[in-house]
Amino acid sequence: MNMIKQELRMNLRSLITWCLSLLAILILFMLFFPALSDQMEEFQKVFNSFPPAFQAALKLDTITIDSIMGYYQFAFSFILLGGAIQAMNLGVAIISQEVRMKTGDFLFVKPITRNRVVTMKMLAALILITMTNLILGIGASIVLLITDAQSFDLKTFLLINGSLFFTQLFFLSLGLFLSAFLKRIRTVLPLSLGVVFFFYVISMIQETVNDPKLRLISPFDYFNLAEIMERMEYNAFYLLLWMLLIILFVLGTYWLFRRKDLPAI
Amino acid sequence: MNVLLKELKLNLKSLIIWCLAQCFIIFAGMMKYQGFADSEVDVSALFDSLPKEVLTVLGMESVNIATIPGFYSVFFLYFMLLAAVHAIMYGAIAVSREERDHCADFIYTRPRRRFQIITPKLIGGVINLIVFNAVTFVASVGFIAYYNDGNGMISEVSVTMLALFFLQLFFLAIGSFFGAISPSTKIATSLSTGFVMLTFLFSVIADLVDAADFLGTLSPFNAFNAQDLVINGQLEGLPALILLAATLVFSGLCILSFHFRNLKT
Numbered sequence: 385m386n387m388i389k390q391e392l393r394m395n396l397r398s399l400i401t402w403c404l405s406l407l408a409i410l411i412l413f414m415l416f417f418p419a420l421s422d423q424m425e426e427f428q429k430v431f432n433s434f435p436p437a438f439q440a441a442l443k444l445d446t447i448t449i450d451s452i453m454g455y456y457q458f459a460f461s462f463i464l465l466g467g468a469i470q471a472m473n474l475g476v477a478i479i480s481q482e483v484r485m486k487t488g489d490f491l492f493v494k495p496i497t498r499n500r501v502v503t504m505k506m507l508a509a510l511i512l513i514t515m516t517n518l519i520l521g522i523g524a525s526i527v528l529l530i531t532d533a534q535s536f537d538l539k540t541f542l543l544i545n546g547s548l549f550f551t552q553l554f555f556l557s558l559g560l561f562l563s564a565f566l567k568r569i570r571t572v573l574p575l576s577l578g579v580v581f582f583f584y585v586i587s588m589i590q591e592t593v594n595d596p597k598l599r600l601i602s603p604f605d606y607f608n609l610a611e612i613m614e615r616m617e618y619n620a621f622y623l624l625l626w627m628l629l630i631i632l633f634v635l636g637t638y639w640l641f642r643r644k645d646l647p648a649i
Numbered sequence: 650m651n652v653l654l655k656e657l658k659l660n661l662k663s664l665i666i667w668c669l670a671q672c673f674i675i676f677a678g679m680m681k682y683q684g685f686a687d688s689e690v691d692v693s694a695l696f697d698s699l700p701k702e703v704l705t706v707l708g709m710e711s712v713n714i715a716t717i718p719g720f721y722s723v724f725f726l727y728f729m730l731l732a733a734v735h736a737i738m739y740g741a742i743a744v745s746r747e748e749r750d751h752c753a754d755f756i757y758t759r760p761r762r763r764f765q766i767i768t769p770k771l772i773g774g775v776i777n778l779i780v781f782n783a784v785t786f787v788a789s790v791g792f793i794a795y796y797n798d799g800n801g802m803i804s805e806v807s808v809t810m811l812a813l814f815f816l817q818l819f820f821l822a823i824g825s826f827f828g829a830i831s832p833s834t835k836i837a838t839s840l841s842t843g844f845v846m847l848t849f850l851f852s853v854i855a856d857l858v859d860a861a862d863f864l865g866t867l868s869p870f871n872a873f874n875a876q877d878l879v880i881n882g883q884l885e886g887l888p889a890l891i892l893l894a895a896t897l898v899f900s901g902l903c904i905l906s907f908h909f910r911n912l913k914t
Binding site: 405409413416419420423462465466570571572573574577578581582584585586588589592593594598 | 663667670674677678680681723726727730731734735738742749750834835838839841842843845846850853854857858859860861
């Protein structure tokens, strides 16, 4: 319990910063919504002139960035990017920081098992991620209601926001695993930023080429926002894959960290 | 010279990983090109008629991705993103690494001026960037030649890589500037993350909303037009000059502010 409290206290400032930045991304996008929806009205006619078969093939009917929920879904893909960086950062840092800040000598000599330390730190990270999601969810619903209260749809909203939580959990566990796997991490951000942007680029490629094999290694596409909007449910196969990978990463973290050689000062 | 060699040795492993990631991105993208080429007939005509907002949402610019140059031009954004993360993080860490590792006492007490130590570090960064750039070039030409009947589009890819190199230099300079003005590596890398995210979002919004074009001029990601580079093989002089000037200014500011820096021991 003390450990969780300590972690929460240490991460409070970065939690606030991240929540504000994620909200700022959303507000930045929403500021340009009125300009965009004016612009889109002209093109609506062009869309309608396409033969229905073409519209279906290109999924034009699902690209509705002129409606608030459609635009929110588009903006949210960038919140996912930011949220993934936050979660990955937290995962990589939370265990490895004891060694990096040379405080490992104080924590790991206490009469508790390393597994317990890992569990407590994971719980603390989970609480932090949950809080980020709650704050962002409340903030985003306020922003959406202010922008356009009529077309606000709760189910779509919850499904889209849920994908942030799930994506964050994925990157959190990946970060934990990497921090247990790598011998020594001197600076967290280059690692987490590199990994997250790598997967982000993979997901952008995936958007263009749409290859089921590539989607397997593209965590941003496990919860594909456009697909969620269309089907109003998560894809069961990728949800299962997501769960499997998380379990693997978490177990791997325990297994590797228990055997890890921790340098003393 | 010794500083330069040490820098190169320290970064060898991360450079190799970055280059492998880059090769994988190019491979994963080009692998599926065949599928597009087969269905060329309708797609080309249709893509020309789509408004750019829709293409942005679909993850493509207004180019015909059914042809090899069009398809490859989409890659320029991915290269920019990864290269930006690589270069800015390199810069941020190179300058402040000694203080992070508590070995500043050993290097900065030598009978050398500070700029004599910082300059080889930055040169080491430039060498890293060149290697990254060269690997991207070779991988691109190789995969393009494979799918394009042996024609690797060497001149167009060279121009693209030259543009990428200007961006890399700019991000390296910005990163090293952040490294020189922030009290710790952690803050320097956080600032760098914020910079990359913010300018990336600016370029996305500028592409999406006509009224937000002014944001595009602020973003280095919008400095070059992928179509001009890949399809026309032309490099615009003005953005290149601005980037080069900014690189020089920020490198100068980095050396200057590092000169007056209070080193933590």
